[in-house]
Amino acid sequence: MVVIDGPAQKKAPPPPNHEQDQEHDQNDQPPAYGTPEGTYRVPVNGENSPLLFPTAGYPNAPQGYSAVRDTGRGVEGGSGGDGGRGREAPWKRFVKAFLVAVVVWMLAMAFVRSLVWSIGGHRGRGAWGDYPIPDGLKVSECLPRDKWETPLRQAQLDVAPPTAPGLARYPAASTTSFELPLSADSLYLLSRGAYSGGSVDVVTSANQKQGSVTVVVTVKYFHEEMRDAVMVCRVERRKGDSGVGIFTPSYMWRGDAVYVETLIVLPEVDRNVSPLHIKNLETDVPNTLHRLHAKTDLITFDKLNIQGSNGLITAVSLGATNARIVTSNAPISGVFNSTGNLSLETSNGAIQVSVKLHNKEASTPNKLSIITSNGPLEANIDLTSSSSPKKGSRDVAQPQYDVETTTSNSRLQTNFWRFPTDAVLRFSGTTSNGLAKAQINAEYQGAFEVQTSNGGATLQHHTQQDPSGRGRKRALKVEREGKTYVQGAVEWVGGRDGGRGKVQMGSVELATSNGEAVLVL
Known part of the structure; x- marks a missing residue:
């Protein structure tokens, strides 16, 4: 149905005089052609005349068109037999057309997919x-x-x-x-x-x-x-x-x-x-x-x-000289043994591992890197060694280990349970927005630094007997201390060293932000 509306400004023109037209020869009139049945609105008094004017009043109007009248409650009349029924709102027509288009599109895509699948299966x-x-x-x-x-x-x-x-x-x-x-x-x-x-x-x-x-x-x-x-x-x-x-x-x-x-x-x-x-x-x-x-x-x-x-990695008891274990968006767990370098890496996942690092050559450090993000990290580490000083050397055989544990937005826990005598440990543990805690075996000797940006930095030190049995004494020195940081050094002094050479020291750095940092020696 075509509806042409305009604002009420002018009256509709009067219908033409058909009586004068009857004087013309009837043969001059074109034949009446049937048209699709439909209606359109006749302007009422006070409205503009549309470009298409109504056929009401024309005795020879083509069949299929009829005048309609706006009653204020809808459109009446018309040859379609719908008089007295209100017009359908435009938004309803739009919704219907849209739904039809969607259904057609889905059917077309299903057909195309089926066709391509069939062709693919044969080709x-x-x-x-x-x-x-x-x-x-x-x-x-x-x-x-x-x-x-x-x-x-x-x-x-x-x-x-x-x-x-x-x-x-x-x-x-x-x-x-x-x-x-x-x-x-x-x-x-x-x-x-x-x-x-x-x-x-x-x-x-x-x-x-x-x-x-x-x-x-x-x-x-x-x-x-x-x-x-x-x-x-x-x-x-x-x-x-x-x-x-x-x-x-x-x-x-x-x-x-x-x-x-x-x-x-x-x-x-x-x-x-x-x-x-x-x-x-x-x-x-x-x-x-x-x-x-x-x-x-x-x-x-x-x-x-x-x-x-996007998948976990777990190990029952893995052994390698050098190993690199990598995933993402998933956890890493299990037992890992290395006599060289070991790297465990993930992101957006937890790490919970037990690691054994065995040093065979004192001059070559073992390296351990454990890294994740947005997940807790717990590492239980045993440091062992079979290294010995060179023949004729008075130097101490000092196995060396470089260890890094890093996460973010979560808790960090690193424990060094076993530790060779006179070993050199260089350890860095960092996280953010969570607790950072490290527990180091009493054999450790070297500097330490504990810090946080918004929380408490704590050093827990327990009196220990010499694990090596040489009668040494534990010496702890705190050089700087505040609410958010603790810095100092610890070593074993005296005892029956028997003319041993100079001992190299290690280092421990533990840091977090918006959380507590705790170092246990």
Whole structure:
């Protein structure tokens, strides 16, 4: 219905005189054409005449149009048979049109998605889009789509890694495996793509063939098309390396997801002999959690680099010379042993770990870095040593350790339970908007500084007997002290040193803001 309104200013023009028109030849009149039935409003007295004037009063008006009259309560009359019913409000018409448009759009998108999905399923992996394979990576032996197998049972590997929550919702699963040489310079697992997330478990098994590593990849899914979009390949970065790559497209049309479970199975050795030695193990798997079940009495690594994101990392009893453990938006927990350097890093997650640092060479310090943000940090640290002075030297064998623990917006707790005699510790512990507390073994000798910006700085010192049994006395000196800071030094003096050389001192720095700082010596 077309409605043309105008403000009430002028009267409508009188209808033309049809009696004069009747004198004209009837043949000069054009034939009457039928038009769609409809009405429009006739201006009343005092209103402007619209550009389109009404047909009321024309005896030869085309059929299908009729005059209407505004009664003040709606529009009456009209050939549509709707007289006496009020006009529909414009906003209602708009809402109806909008809803119709939305429904049409949704149906069209569903059709397009279904069409693309059908085409993609028949065209193979190339129809999924680009696979984000890193440059310089040699890819070979990718699993054909028809070679997936049913998952291996627990009895075949004699391992039972815990299952991540929520996996039961996937009704189907397929698996494949690769065997890698244990003698490789570097063993690694790599994943890339929008749907490559999942879990990684590192385990040992008595059934695993000696001299080899098995990587078992299990994909959980709803539809086979999603499973077939996952590429699992043997990869190589450089000569002497051996690894497995898991790749999915950068994007997919279908909304379904997959979950990738990876099992790295290492062989077990007799517990009465030395642990199995692995040169280097690396994982680089975004959106993936790690569970490290290999124990330090069975497996040791020269180098270990575990890198995930948006997933926790936990270790039963991990042993390595040098290790770097990294994730984000998730916690890190467990037991870690290192004879070199160890780094534990996350963000927006808690860290609760026990760490053993063993120093083999006094001239080379062990380094420990534990870093998070927006989460509590608790580290229980044992410092041990097998280092000794050089032959003929009167100097003291002083193992050295550089330790850093850092968080923000949460509590920091660092405890040094074991401490070699005459060891040199350089420790820095910082947080913000939370308590900072450190407890140092009585063997510690060196400077200390405790400070906060808005809270109390406290030094707790307890009288101790000489842990080394040499009859030394504990000497504590506080150089500066205030409400928000304490600074000084502590050492062991006198005793039966037997002409020992000069002893190097350590340092302890503990700081926070908007919280209390407490150092226990």
